[in-house]
Amino acid sequence: GQQLNQSPQSMFIQEGEDVSMNCTSSSIFNTWLWYKQDPGEGPVLLIALYKAGELTSNGRLTAQFGITRKDSFLNISASIPSDVGIYFCAVQNYGGSQGNLIFGKGTKLSVKP
Amino acid sequence: NAGVTQTPKFQVLKTGQSMTLQCAQDMNHNSMYWYRQDPGMGLRLIYYSASEGTTDKGEVPNGYNVSRLNKREFSLRLESAAPSQTSVYFCSLSAGGLRGYTFGSGTRLTVV
Numbered sequence: 001g002q003q004l005n006q007s008p009q010s011m012f013i014q015e016g017e018d019v020s021m022n023c024t025s026s027s028i029f030n031t032w033l034w035y036k037q038d039p040g041e042g043p044v045l046l047i048a049l050y051k052a053g054e055l056t057s058n059g060r061l062t063a064q065f066g067i068t069r070k071d072s073f074l075n076i077s078a079s080i081p082s083d084v085g086i087y088f089c090a091v092q093n094y095g096g097s098q099g100n101l102i103f104g105k106g107t108k109l110s111v112k113p
Numbered sequence: 114n115a116g117v118t119q120t121p122k123f124q125v126l127k128t129g130q131s132m133t134l135q136c137a138q139d140m141n142h143n144s145m146y147w148y149r150q151d152p153g154m155g156l157r158l159i160y161y162s163a164s165e166g167t168t169d170k171g172e173v174p175n176g177y178n179v180s181r182l183n184k185r186e187f188s189l190r191l192e193s194a195a196p197s198q199t200s201v202y203f204c205s206l207s208a209g210g211l212r213g214y215t216f217g218s219g220t221r222l223t224v225v
Contacts, residue, residue, distance in 0.1 A: 009153070042117075042203050042216030043156070088155060099163070099207060100146050100171065101214060103155035 006089050006104030013079055014112050021107040022073040023089030032065050032072040033090040033101070043088055047074070081111050116140040119204050119217035126194040126224045134189040134220050136204030142215075144207040145187040146171075147179060149200040150219075156203060162187055194224045 006023045013019055023032070031050050035043035047058050049065035049072060056063055062075045076083055089104040120135045136145065143164045148156040158171030162181040176198060178190045191198060204217040 004155075006155075040218070042205075042218050044216070045214065093158075099144055100158045100161055101156075101205075103157075105153055105155040 004089055004091065004102060004104035006107055008107055009105070010108040010110070012110045012112060015079060015081060017079055019076040019079055019083070019109065020073060021087060022071060023104050024071040025091065026070070028069040029091035030069065031092055032063070033092075034061075034063050034072070034074045035088045035090060035103075037086045037088065037106075039085070046087075076109075079109075079111055084109055084111050117204055117206055117215050117217040119202075119220050121220060122218070123221045124223070126191075126222065128195060128224060130194050131190070131192050132194065133191075134202055134204075134222075136187045136189070136217060137185055138187075138206050139185070140206055140208070140215065141184065142206040142208045143184070145181065146205040146207070147177075147187070147189045148203045148205060149173065150203060151200050159189065159202075191222075194222075196224045198222065199224045 004023050004025050033048050034046045036046050037043045046061055047056050047063040049056055052065055052069045053067045054065045060077045065072050086106045086108050088106050090101040093100050093102050116139055118137045146161045147159040149159055150156045157173050159173055159177050160168055160171055160179040162168045165184045168179045168181055180188045202220045206215045
């Protein structure tokens, strides 16, 4: 099936540092999403990207939709302890009538206090 | 995760036992999905339902069955649990449009 390659798999950062993660695909997708999952909870949408080249911010988070429509990145500025969690990129599966999301494998973020 | 209720939150089964995971919504959405999440694997689609009375297989359907008897509820059944089905299971809803995906808080299943 279709796959999203997300990197890095995990990262440890010092509080206050900036974080960057990215997601690539061999296929073109018309939308990219970034989710965060806190321990013991389901994923929650952070940012949705609808247009190639689009740069969107949500507080300290900034995400970009690659111009080729095959990639996206997420930046977190000035990280804080509550940024800990797993971050997933996702795209909508247009195959058939499923309408489900295809997820990357996640980037686990741990912050050193 | 308001609007999506998953039960139970935790479950331990012995190999070969059966059980049903329940998902109920109060958001009146048509599309409902079951995903499983394994360490380092992201979320993978098991089954989905585009509307009441319709279901279809996703990426990893083997060993599971689903039922969508009404718009509100979408259940996932394991007829004969196997250790490979140890996972965290998430139910999700969609009203259409990318912002319309809502996830439940998950069911953590361990099969021993």
